[in-house]
Amino acid sequence: MHRCSEWFVQLEKLLSSSKQICLSCGAGYDRSKPLPVCSDCWAAIPWIGEVMCSRCGRYEVCTDCIRRENTYYTQNRSAVRYDDNMKEWLALHKYRGKERLRQVLGPMLLHAYHLHRHNPVDSTEREATVQWISFVPLSEERLQERGFNQARQLAEELGKLTGLPVISLLRRTRHTDKQSFKARAARLDDLKDVFEVDGDGLAYMNAMAVKLGKHRVYLIDDVYTTGSTLNECARTLRQKLDVEVYGISWAR
Template sequence: MPFSNNISLARDFIFDLIFPIECLGCGEQGKWLCGQCFKKLEVNSKQRCLNCKTENDFGGLCPECKKNFYLDGVLAAGNYEDKLISQLIKQYKYYFSLKVADILSDFVLFFLRNLNSQIILLPAKRTGAPRFLFKQNNYCIMPVPLHKRRLRWRGFNQSEKLAKILSKKLNIPLINNQLIRTKYNRPQAKINSQKRKNNISGCFQYQGDSLAKKNIILIDDVVTSGSTLDECAKILKEKGAQKVWGLCVARGG
C-alpha cells in the first residue's frame, strides 16, 4: 500500500476517535451517510451544455458552443446546491476521509447506471451520449491534477482518489501523474468567471505516452465554469486524445 494511503488511513482512524462519525443527513452514528440518506441524494436527471446552459441528456456541448471548447462535454452526477452533497464534498475535501470518497464514488456510479439504463431502454438516445456509457473501448480515466505546492498544503488530491476508485469500479484504465499542473495560481473559486479562463491558461503539461486513439474521462469533484477541465482537454487533445469528457460529482453555480 502506498505511503500516502497509510497516512490517510491513520488520519481517518484518529479523526474517528476524536470526532465520532455521524450520518450527515440524519445523525445516525457510525457512517458519514446511512443507506436511507444515500437514497435522498438527488441524481441529475438532466445535464446542461457547459456554455449556453441549455438542458440535454448527456452534457454534451451544442455544435455551436463546441466551437469555443476543447472539451466534448461534462457529466455532473448531482448539484452542489443539494445540501447533503455539498456537505459530503466539504467533509471529503477538508478532512480527506477515504470513507467519504467511497460514498461520493458510489453516488457517481449510481448516476452512471441511471444514464446507462436510459440508453438501454431507448437506444436512439445513444447519439450524443459519451461512448463509455455503453462501450468502454479506448477510454481512460484521469484526475484533474493539483499543483505540487497545493498538494503539499492540502496533503492529497481529492480528484485523484475519486479517479482511482472509479477506475477500479468501472474497469476503465487509469492514467495518473502524466497530466501535471505546472503553474501555481489562485484557486478558481475565488475569482469571477471571466477571469477564470485566463487564470488557468498554460497551467498544465502532459508528460506521458502518446494519447493517439485514446478517449479520456477527466475526474473532478465540482464543475463550475468548466474552464479547468477545458484547459486539460486542450493539452490532452494536443497529445492526440480524441474525445475528452468531464465526469464530476456535482455541478456548482
C-alpha cells in the same frame, strides 16, 4: 474455556452484523444500501436524472456552452447537484480530513458515467475501442497542503467499479488560487497554459495501447462550475494525443 467460546460467538455476531456506521453522519446504516450511508443521507442525495445541456450536462438552462468560443471536450456529466448537503460532504472530504468519504463520493461517479452512455452528444457515435480514466491534477503546493488529490481518489474509486485503468495524464505547471472564488473571465485567464501532459502517463498509454483504435479519456474532477478547468485540460491533452475527452464530475 466455555466463557471464552461464548465471547468469540458474540464477537463473530458483532462483526457479521449488517449494521455499519454512515460515513457521512455517523448513524447506523444497513449494509444492503448501495453506498455506506444511512437512509436519511441516501434520501438527501440530489441525483441529476435529466440534463438540459447535452454538452456540459447541466440540469437547467445553460449559457456557458453558448458563450465558449472553442470546446475541446466532447461532453461532461455530473452525478449530483451541488446543494448545501453536497457542499458539506465535499468539505468533510477535502478540508476536514475525512478521507473515508471517498468510499461514498467515488462510487457516486458511476451514475455520471452511465449518463454519458445513455445521453451522448451524438447518438450515432460508436463506442471507443480504448477507454481510460484520468483526473485533474493539483499543484505541488496544494497537494502538500491537503495531503491528497481528491479528484485522483474519486477516479480510483470509479476505476474499481468500471474496470478501466486509471492513469495520470496531466500535471500543473504552476500554482493557482482556488477557482471557486473567481469570475468566469478570471478563471479563463488564470488557467491559460497551466497544464501540461504527464510524460510518464503518455508513455504508459502508448505502451499499453499500441495499434489499438479510438481512445477516450474520462477526466475526473469534484465540481463542474463553468467548465473552464475541464476545457483547458482537454485542450492540453488533445495537443499531444488523439483522444476524445469526456468529463465526469461529482457535482454540478
